[in-house]
Amino acid sequence: MNGYEAKVLDFIRQWLNGTQEFNLTTSGSTGTPQPIVLRRRQLEASAQRTGDYFDLGPGDRALVCLNCEYIGGMMMLVRGLERNLHLTIVEPQANPFEPGSARSRV
DSSP states (O other): OOHHHHHHHHHHHHHHTTOOEEEEEOOOTTSSOOEEEEEHHHHHHHHHHHHHHTTOOTTOEEEEOSOTTSHHHHHHHHHHHHHTOEEEEEOOOSOTTSTTOOEEEO
16 A cells, blocks of 8 residues: 555545544645645535536446545545445546556545
8 A cells, every 4th residue: 555545545534433624735726725624514515515416326436536635636535435436546646547557446
């Protein structure tokens, strides 16, 4: 297991164990990265709305190729866990479809 896979599994464990708050750092794309705290109910509500909009359900497939330490990747994991999606998790890189990419399935 590499460092990225360990981070993904750590988040999944926290989620399945009912953790209520998650500490993140913003990406810094619009300024200096800032620490933020997101509550579980906020993440669940966002996953619910996105899942309803795209009609996502059990067994649907999703590629997770975004860094799970930022909101985009974390929300892909939350959507997958909340909607029982078949996730293919790829460590972030320039081309997630490149042959030999490390892949994990959840």
